[in-house]
Amino acid sequence: MLIKDIFSETYSNLFGNKVRSGLTMLGIVIGISSVIVLVGVGQGATQSITSSISSLGSNMLTISAGAARNAGPASGGFGSATTLTEDDADALKEEMTYAAAIAVNLSGRYQVTYQGNNTNTSITGTEPGYASIKTIEMSSGTFITDQNISSYSKVAVLGPDVAETLFGENVDPIGLTIKINKIQFKVIGITQSKGGSGSSNDDEAIYVPLSTMQRFLAGKTSISNIYVEATDADSIDFAKQEATSILLTQHGIASEADADFNVLSQADLVSSLSSTTSTLTLLLGAIAGISLLVGGIGIMNMMLTTVTERTKEIGLRKAIGAKNADISIQFLVEATMMTFIGGTIGVLLGWGIAEGVTRAGLVTSVVTLPSVALAFGVATLIGIIFGFYPARKAARLRPIDALKYE
Numbered sequence: 001m002l003i004k005d006i007f008s009e010t011y012s013n014l015f016g017n018k019v020r021s022g023l024t025m026l027g028i029v030i031g032i033s034s035v036i037v038l039v040g041v042g043q044g045a046t047q048s049i050t051s052s053i054s055s056l057g058s059n060m061l062t063i064s065a066g067a068a069r070n071a072g073p074a075s076g077g078f079g080s081a082t083t084l085t086e087d088d089a090d091a092l093k094e095e096m097t098y099a100a101a102i103a104v105n106l107s108g109r110y111q112v113t114y115q116g117n118n119t120n121t122s123i124t125g126t127e128p129g130y131a132s133i134k135t136i137e138m139s140s141g142t143f144i145t146d147q148n149i150s151s152y153s154k155v156a157v158l159g160p161d162v163a164e165t166l167f168g169e170n171v172d173p174i175g176l177t178i179k180i181n182k183i184q185f186k187v188i189g190i191t192q193s194k195g196g197s198g199s200s201n202d203d204e205a206i207y208v209p210l211s212t213m214q215r216f217l218a219g220k221t222s223i224s225n226i227y228v229e230a231t232d233a234d235s236i237d238f239a240k241q242e243a244t245s246i247l248l249t250q251h252g253i254a255s256e257a258d259a260d261f262n263v264l265s266q267a268d269l270v271s272s273l274s275s276t277t278s279t280l281t282l283l284l285g286a287i288a289g290i291s292l293l294v295g296g297i298g299i300m301n302m303m304l305t306t307v308t309e310r311t312k313e314i315g316l317r318k319a320i321g322a323k324n325a326d327i328s329i330q331f332l333v334e335a336t337m338m339t340f341i342g343g344t345i346g347v348l349l350g351w352g353i354a355e356g357v358t359r360a361g362l363v364t365s366v367v368t369l370p371s372v373a374l375a376f377g378v379a380t381l382i383g384i385i386f387g388f389y390p391a392r393k394a395a396r397l398r399p400i401d402a403l404k405y406e
Helices: 005-017 018-055 085-093 129-132 146-150 160-167 197-203 208-219 233-251 266-309 310-320 324-359 369-395 397-403
Strands: 060-065 099-114 117-126 138-141 157-158 177-180 183-191 206-209 225-230 262-265
Touching: 005 324, 018 266, 018 324, 018 369, 060 099, 060 233, 085 099, 085 183, 085 225, 099 129, 099 160, 099 208, 117 160, 129 225, 157 177, 157 197, 160 177, 160 183, 160 197, 160 324, 177 397, 206 208, 225 233, 233 262, 262 266, 266 310, 266 324, 310 324, 324 369
Parallel strands: 117 206, 157 183
Antiparallel strands: 060 225, 060 262, 099 117, 099 177, 099 225, 138 183, 157 206, 177 183
16 A cells, blocks of 8 residues: 555545544643643743752852751741751851851741731841852842841841832832831841842842841741852862861761751752752643543544444455555554644644743743653654554454445
């Protein structure tokens, strides 16, 4: 049987009943577009997180409270482990030789109000060096100073997003008073927006003096994290070993396996978070893949119906010399072609939706050629797998029985 004849027959059969073929392909279209969009969302999350962490540089260490066996970054939020103190930070400042700067923070979430506006956001108690280490730049006003810390000043530096939430647009909040957990704080600065969805936590944060946070808000002297800026990227491993050794001595712990803190480099954070988002991407892809499976079942159902409708045609072809392979190939090509067309439409639709939600700012979705190729390849494979049984059934029909079929 000539290839030209196979495709001519395929075209005739698929487009002879446009409604049935279209509805059958719809399952593949939905499945493919779902895979493209959801995998894109997962990859977008990975890219945003990696970009956000990398923007802080490759020479920063994050020391978090909590047992070292708990892999991954600690939240650093109010109510988390309290095994780090300012004495630990002081010991690091005095003894580390590979540190260019060291700063601490104590974080928690509190209700913040200004007149009739309110929000619940992250409050970070910290010290002057924090701005340098975390690459925080000021849009207006000043950051926390040593004088603010020593005098327990009730002052606050706002991220641009939380400032807009509380005061509205085109309002200079410097000098105005907000209430954090019903305590009055004077606004002394607004940070520069870092832009992009990955930095929204920084743009929505509020910074206050560490001493003020400990005494008036958190009611505790422990800290959430210690940030260490290594002298350069090449000395990050030495700085990590040095910090670990100093803190083990400070806490009276003999073995690193028993440490009640975590020392993580930027590379560790990227690896840990990328692993989490990769698992999320896989889960989203698997969920979307279910619709592909449903689409494949729809194709098999249609092909089985087609075999029944064309039983006499099959018998006539076999009676005049068509081989089993010819019949099998014909039906297999029809199933694969249907999947191919549906897959192409699905890829274009999914790509368009992913681009649309990204441009609309709803969520970041990154579509890559490997993910498109994978989705398209899986769809084609489904067409072959679910088209095989109907094709085999058609090929095994006996000519005499097929011709007598009513």
